[in-house]
Amino acid sequence: MNHTTQLPDHRSEGVRNGAAAATPHSARSTERRRPASPQWAAWAFLTPVTLYLLLFYAYPLYRNLDLSLRDYTVRSFVQGDAPFTGLANYREVFADPVFAPALLHTAVFTAVCLVFQYAIGLALAVFFHQNFRLSATLRALFLVPWLLPLIVSASTWSWMLNSESGVVNAALHAIGIGPVNWLTSPSWSLTSVIIANIWIGVPFNLVVLHSGLQSIPASLYEAAAIDGANAWQRFWRVTFPLLRPVSAITLLLGLIYTLKVFDIIWIMTKGGPADSSTTFATWSYRLGFGNLLPAFGPGAAVGNLLVVAALVFGLVYVRVQRKQALS
Amino acid sequence: MNSTSRRRRLTAATVTALAVAVSACSTGSGSTDTKGAGGGTYTIWDPYPQFDKGSDWAKLLDQCGTKAKVKVKRTAFDTSDLGNKTLLAAQQGNSPDVLIVDNPVVSTLAEAGVLTTTDDNKLDTSKVDPNLLAAGQSGGKIYGTPIGANTLALYYNKEVLQKAGVDIASVKDWTSLTAALAKVKKAGKKGITFSAIGTEEGSFQFLPWFWGSGAKLTELDSAQAVSALSLWKDWLKSGYAPNSVLNNTQTTSWQEFAGGDYAFAENGTWQLANAKKAGFDYGVLPIPADTGGNAAAPTGGEFVTVPVQKDTGRYATAQKLVTCLTSGDNLYNTDTTLSYVAPDGEVQDKQVAANADLKPWVDAVKAAKGRTSDDLGTKYPKISEQMWKAVQSALSGSKSPKDALSEAQSAAK
Numbered sequence: 001m002n003h004t005t006q007l008p009d010h011r012s013e014g015v016r017n018g019a020a021a022a023t024p025h026s027a028r029s030t031e032r033r034r035p036a037s038p039q040w041a042a043w044a045f046l047t048p049v050t051l052y053l054l055l056f057y058a059y060p061l062y063r064n065l066d067l068s069l070r071d072y073t074v075r076s077f078v079q080g081d082a083p084f085t086g087l088a089n090y091r092e093v094f095a096d097p098v099f100a101p102a103l104l105h106t107a108v109f110t111a112v113c114l115v116f117q118y119a120i121g122l123a124l125a126v127f128f129h130q131n132f133r134l135s136a137t138l139r140a141l142f143l144v145p146w147l148l149p150l151i152v153s154a155s156t157w158s159w160m161l162n163s164e165s166g167v168v169n170a171a172l173h174a175i176g177i178g179p180v181n182w183l184t185s186p187s188w189s190l191t192s193v194i195i196a197n198i199w200i201g202v203p204f205n206l207v208v209l210h211s212g213l214q215s216i217p218a219s220l221y222e223a224a225a226i227d228g229a230n231a232w233q234r235f236w237r238v239t240f241p242l243l244r245p246v247s248a249i250t251l252l253l254g255l256i257y258t259l260k261v262f263d264i265i266w267i268m269t270k271g272g273p274a275d276s277s278t279t280f281a282t283w284s285y286r287l288g289f290g291n292l293l294p295a296f297g298p299g300a301a302v303g304n305l306l307v308v309a310a311l312v313f314g315l316v317y318v319r320v321q322r323k324q325a326l327s
Numbered sequence: 328m329n330s331t332s333r334r335r336r337l338t339a340a341t342v343t344a345l346a347v348a349v350s351a352c353s354t355g356s357g358s359t360d361t362k363g364a365g366g367g368t369y370t371i372w373d374p375y376p377q378f379d380k381g382s383d384w385a386k387l388l389d390q391c392g393t394k395a396k397v398k399v400k401r402t403a404f405d406t407s408d409l410g411n412k413t414l415l416a417a418q419q420g421n422s423p424d425v426l427i428v429d430n431p432v433v434s435t436l437a438e439a440g441v442l443t444t445t446d447d448n449k450l451d452t453s454k455v456d457p458n459l460l461a462a463g464q465s466g467g468k469i470y471g472t473p474i475g476a477n478t479l480a481l482y483y484n485k486e487v488l489q490k491a492g493v494d495i496a497s498v499k500d501w502t503s504l505t506a507a508l509a510k511v512k513k514a515g516k517k518g519i520t521f522s523a524i525g526t527e528e529g530s531f532q533f534l535p536w537f538w539g540s541g542a543k544l545t546e547l548d549s550a551q552a553v554s555a556l557s558l559w560k561d562w563l564k565s566g567y568a569p570n571s572v573l574n575n576t577q578t579t580s581w582q583e584f585a586g587g588d589y590a591f592a593e594n595g596t597w598q599l600a601n602a603k604k605a606g607f608d609y610g611v612l613p614i615p616a617d618t619g620g621n622a623a624a625p626t627g628g629e630f631v632t633v634p635v636q637k638d639t640g641r642y643a644t645a646q647k648l649v650t651c652l653t654s655g656d657n658l659y660n661t662d663t664t665l666s667y668v669a670p671d672g673e674v675q676d677k678q679v680a681a682n683a684d685l686k687p688w689v690d691a692v693k694a695a696k697g698r699t700s701d702d703l704g705t706k707y708p709k710i711s712e713q714m715w716k717a718v719q720s721a722l723s724g725s726k727s728p729k730d731a732l733s734e735a736q737s738a739a740k
Contacts, residue, residue: 074439074705078417164571164583184573186725272525273573273723274716289411292527293435293708 121205212246462697471632475667539622
């Protein structure tokens with residue numbers, strides 16, 4: 001459950017530190033004078049976090065913004081004298097013929113992955129909640145996709161889905177279905193990367209939802225059973241409503257992570273063929289690094305669009321968190 | 328549960344925020360700072376991570392350092408990373424003293440002002456074959472010297488061809504090659520495999536056919552270019568080439584050929600060692616042009632360059648190091664290790680004398696052409712990206728070869 005607390009922790013840390021800094025201050029003014037050292041100590045404690053945030057969050061963000069607002073060529077990138085061009089890179093990105101398909105693919109990829117990851121994760125969580133024999137072992141096995149490095153799972157998927165020698169096509173052949181060009185046909189490539197990403201995302205949903213289920217008191221189920229509720233009704237009337245806060249957070253976190261999935265798509269299809277599986281993440285990479293002559297400006301602009309999208313959903317997440325804390 | 332999400336977040340951050348890469352890189356290459364203070368230490372970057380500290384290559388670098396009376400610090404990068412790493416290092420003002428980099432990247436780095444010309448660094452390039460040197464020339468200046476070259480040709484499986492009743496001597500142009508593929512398919516074997524992946528590798532593999540049709544890179548939508556792309560497209564349609572070529576790297580394409588079912592494979596000099604291990608009798612054929620004769624294949628292989636330094640006094644030693652690496656016996660040894668063809672005639676003769684298998688490759692390299700040659704320079708990367716996109720669109724069936732190429736031409740302008 002580290003996840004759910006990670007982000008607010010960050011914020012509250014700042015707040016807490018701020019409070020720590022403020023308290024001695026007010027104490028000093030009302031009560032008798034004390035040396036200024038507690039305040040200095042408070043600032044000293046604050047420094048590492050502030051430095052860390054500035055160095056690893058604020059500065060890169062600023063640089064990325066700066067990159068996207070200037071006209072970088074390789075020469076001006078090295079010499080650092082790229083002219084400021086305002087929103088020209090963004091206009092270029094919006095006018096690019098890749099923009100509309102990339103937006104559509106990003107939306108479809110994120111939405112479909114999210115729905116299936118959540119549904120399958122929830123179904124498995126409820127299944128494993130029954131605590132039958134070997135359920136812990138089986139649950140551990142379901143975590144495998146998560147433990148594998150992404151490059152391993154993505155490469156394996158791309159072998160399995162190979163149109164010539166892939167095991168999936170061999171299996172289809174065995175049951176009399178013709179071969180499907182999973183990764184090399186424009187109509188299938190997006191589906192293939194979605195399938196792989198769902199497989200990778202299910203364990204996260206399973207674990208979070210399973211721990212959510214454990215916090216629902218068993219007495220509620222007993223009461224429902226006494227009132228004559230069947231299993232289906234118990235799920236919809238008891239489990240699902242009580243799981244809502246956990247579900248909301250699982251979905252929001254999943255959304256932010258899925259939005260920027262890059263490695264799976266890049267390893268499996270490189271965003272192709274013919275841009276049919278290009279999302280904003282792969283497009284940004286391709287602009288910035290995928291070519292011998294990098295286009296840093298537009299690449300950073302696409303990256304920033306992604307950051308903004310993630311930020312919007314991040315704010316939604318924070319709001320939901322706050323609401324939950326209040327209720 | 329933290330690790331995946333953190334890794335994902337990390338990856339995404341590296342991808343989206345270039346700035347992260349900047350800071351990560353500056354810490355990574357921070358060690359090169361010592362070179363200024365030490366004075367006696369010279370840094371060399373190369374794209375050969377497969378060679379570790381004990382390899383002949385690393386030993387050669389040390390020897391050259393000892394000869395020039397300096398200490399050599401070597402860092403190996405993945406070849407696809409090296410161009411951007413160098414740009415970032417130049418931005419931070421800590422370029423390596425000697426940089427060995429893939430030849431099409433040279434013109435980009437030269438355009439960025441990262442590399443010195445032979446006027447500044449006094450490298451002697453007089454012995455180098457002009458068609459190979461051309462990839463390192465831009466605007467009449469020379470920005471480095473090739474360490475070795477490789478190129479593409481057709482490997483063929485003698486057993487498969489024999490079973491299909493194909494006489495390899497009959498394969499002289501596209502028509503006879505396609506006829507041979509048809510015979511192979513009839514005999515129940517597979518025709519040809521290559522790499523048409525959506526990266527520079529795909530363009531590299533398409534170029535022999537593109538140039539073999541008589542097309543020019545400045546005119547992607549010419550009738551000749553369309554005929555080259557249609558050739559590939561028809562092979563796929565008729566089942567002479569597998570659909571997997573769209574996702575094949577040159578390595579995966581080689582694995583398909585090494586399986587023993589394919590009659591032909593388009594691949595490079597660097598697979599020669601693997602070909603001997605494949606367990607069947609193979610031959611090598613230069614890629615035929617449309618109407619006969621050999622098509623020009625693109626040159627692969629790296630250039631040794633001397634990046635710009637604040638302290639111009641360092642060039643003299645850097646020049647000594649480069650000369651040591653690229654002359655006489657050292658060049659012969661290096662090119663043998665890398666399975667490259669040497670860039671100068673004398674060493675080529677020595678290579679052929681030692682290994683007769685190299686003969687068709689030396690001929691192919693002599694006929695080969697740099698991708699950035701003809702003063703295309705930094706225009707090439709843009710053209711190439713549009714070209715591999717067009718190949719992918721046409722082969723995957725989303726556009727006709729003609730439409731794909733005319734779209735590519737208008738986007739590349």
